[in-house]
Amino acid sequence: MHSGATAAVSGRRDQLLAWLANHRQVSSETLVALLVNWVTSAMTWLVLGIALALPVFLYLVLLNIVALSVDFDGNPRISIYLQQEATASETKQALGLVGDHPDTQEVKFITPDEALADFQERSGFGDVLNSLERNPLPPVIELVPRNAEPYALRQRILEIEVLPFVDLVVVDLAWIERLFAFISFGERVAWALSLILSLGVLLVVGNTIRLAIENRRTEIEVVKLVGGTDNFVRRPFLYLGFWYGLGGSITAWILVHTCLLFLAGPVELIAQSYQDDFSLQGLSAMETLALCFVGSLLGILGAAFAVSKHLHTFSAAMLAEG
Amino acid sequence: MHCLATVLIRFDNVSKRYPGGKEALSRVSFEIDSGEMVFLTGHSGAGKSTLMKLIIVMERASQGQVFVHGLNVNRIAEKHIPPLRRDIGVVFQNHQLLFDRTVYDNVALPLIIAGFQHREVGRRVRAALSKVGLTDKERVLPIALSGGEQQRVGIARAVVNRPQLLLADEPTGNLDRGLSAEIMKLFHQFNQVGVTVMIATHDLELVSRLKKRQLQLHEGRLVDHA
Numbered sequence: 001m002h003s004g005a006t007a008a009v010s011g012r013r014d015q016l017l018a019w020l021a022n023h024r025q026v027s028s029e030t031l032v033a034l035l036v037n038w039v040t041s042a043m044t045w046l047v048l049g050i051a052l053a054l055p056v057f058l059y060l061v062l063l064n065i066v067a068l069s070v071d072f073d074g075n076p077r078i079s080i081y082l083q084q085e086a087t088a089s090e091t092k093q094a095l096g097l098v099g100d101h102p103d104t105q106e107v108k109f110i111t112p113d114e115a116l117a118d119f120q121e122r123s124g125f126g127d128v129l130n131s132l133e134r135n136p137l138p139p140v141i142e143l144v145p146r147n148a149e150p151y152a153l154r155q156r157i158l159e160i161e162v163l164p165f166v167d168l169v170v171v172d173l174a175w176i177e178r179l180f181a182f183i184s185f186g187e188r189v190a191w192a193l194s195l196i197l198s199l200g201v202l203l204v205v206g207n208t209i210r211l212a213i214e215n216r217r218t219e220i221e222v223v224k225l226v227g228g229t230d231n232f233v234r235r236p237f238l239y240l241g242f243w244y245g246l247g248g249s250i251t252a253w254i255l256v257h258t259c260l261l262f263l264a265g266p267v268e269l270i271a272q273s274y275q276d277d278f279s280l281q282g283l284s285a286m287e288t289l290a291l292c293f294v295g296s297l298l299g300i301l302g303a304a305f306a307v308s309k310h311l312h313t314f315s316a317a318m319l320a321e322g
Numbered sequence: 323m324h325c326l327a328t329v330l331i332r333f334d335n336v337s338k339r340y341p342g343g344k345e346a347l348s349r350v351s352f353e354i355d356s357g358e359m360v361f362l363t364g365h366s367g368a369g370k371s372t373l374m375k376l377i378i379v380m381e382r383a384s385q386g387q388v389f390v391h392g393l394n395v396n397r398i399a400e401k402h403i404p405p406l407r408r409d410i411g412v413v414f415q416n417h418q419l420l421f422d423r424t425v426y427d428n429v430a431l432p433l434i435i436a437g438f439q440h441r442e443v444g445r446r447v448r449a450a451l452s453k454v455g456l457t458d459k460e461r462v463l464p465i466a467l468s469g470g471e472q473q474r475v476g477i478a479r480a481v482v483n484r485p486q487l488l489l490a491d492e493p494t495g496n497l498d499r500g501l502s503a504e505i506m507k508l509f510h511q512f513n514q515v516g517v518t519v520m521i522a523t524h525d526l527e528l529v530s531r532l533k534k535r536q537l538q539l540h541e542g543r544l545v546d547h548a
Binding site for chain 1: 378380401404405406407408409412418420431432434435436437438439440479483
């Protein structure tokens with residue numbers, strides 16, 4: 001009863017193949033169209049690239065600060081001064097208690113004699129110290145804990161303070177707390193910036209797609225009138241959004257790594273002055289992939305937003321009223 | 323067997339009122355059988371285009387029912403509209419070609435949308451172009467064609483999917499007498515191979531020459547369906 005048209009495309013496999021062919025065609029057509037008008041496209045890619053680069057750059061700065069603080073022995077050292085009158089077996093007992101704790105990463109015992117020798121060497125007061133009747137320095141346990149978070153560190157200190165033969169526990173918590181506070185603040189800033197600039201990306205893509213829709217008004221109307229589904233009409237615009245997003249991500253990657261290259265020299269100089277072979281970290285392969293994924297997704301979402309907003313306003317006025 | 327199945331289009335007491343109060347169609351009822359060729363006549367503003375828009379569901383009736391292929395298109399869900407339209411070829415007065423694509427790509431569009439394989443598309447596009455006498459213009463952009471040729475590309479696009487129903491809205495509106503006659507002849511040929519054809523026109527001379535049924539609209543009312 002129906003015309004031959006439906007019969008010829010009834011096979012599910014044929015339909016799928018045609019669908020895939022259409023995707024292939026639309027994706028390459030939209031990319032070619034963007035590359036042909038490369039000046040306009042490059043402007044859009046640059047705008048998107050800058051918007052994506054800012055949070056990525058901030059993220060990398062934080063990443064490098066964390067890496068740097070680890071490099072500079074970011075894990076704090078807890079100095080445990082034992083009571084001076086503690087006997088050798090007693091200090092051994094204390095050392096055992098501290099050393100066997102699961103949170104202990106590294107532990108080192110410094111006898112009063114070692115401490116004195118070290119002090120003599122470093123301070124230059126050798127003669128003065130020699131004149132002392134007895135060694136005034138206590139035995140010390142130096143401990144590097146596994147968990148350097150301020151709260152955990154505080155808990156650990158409280159535990160150590162009540163151990164027998166412990167006289168004094170010293171750790172410079174303030175700078176660690178400040179560093180962690182700074183980093184978590186930076187992370188918040190990066191997130192807020194990401195959200196705001198993602199919105200920017202959505203709007204830029206949405207507006208660009210809106211113009212594309214206006215330019216292809218007739219085509220959309222014709223496609224709808226000859227039986228194109230909404231998906232068929234949407235497809236080229238979603239691909240445009242995808243290419244804009246992906247292009248923006250690649251631009252962002254280039255921008256960020258150009259900045260890093262620019263900063264690498266001075267940063268290495270600073271690191272060298274601290275006798276440290278620190279070098280700036282860029283985006284890893286996984287992070288680059290994530291950036292491309294997020295960028296493309298934002299592009300598609302922006303396009304989908306524009307398409308859903310503007311497409312239904314087309315009620316084709318093609319048949320002149322007569 | 324010549325019962326309901328042979329009725330292709332049925333309007334049942336259809337009225338269409340646009341927002342703002344203007345009534346474009348009032349209480350229109352008629353039937354068109356499968357395989358018929360019908361002229362829709364009347365002045366500008368008589369409601370010819372509105373009637374066609376109801377058939378391809380660009381508009382929905384305010385009152386009454388419209389049946390196409392026995393389907394009540396007034397109640398059809400949005401997602402069922404595209405398949406319905408694929409079985410209806412539409413020819414426009416200003417042909418609505420895409421000027422940034424070749425004649426071939428213009429004609430191929432309905433087939434691409436319907437999901438035909440590449441080879442089948444080529445075969446059908448060439449068949450349609452040969453029917454309208456434009457075989458040698460495949461690779462040309464529409465802008466390089468004359469008005470009559472452009473209109474024939476529009477017709478090729480309308481028939482390439484081998485629809486059961488062909489609607490034409492003032493297809494000869496911008497053409498001179500000789501070209502109009504040629505275009506009409508084409509529609510007549512399609513009708514002779516079984517396509518149901520409905521042509522909206524105000525060219526009464528052409529209509530009277532072809533001796534086909536006429537639906538005459540006057541201010542939204544069907545005044546004559548002899």
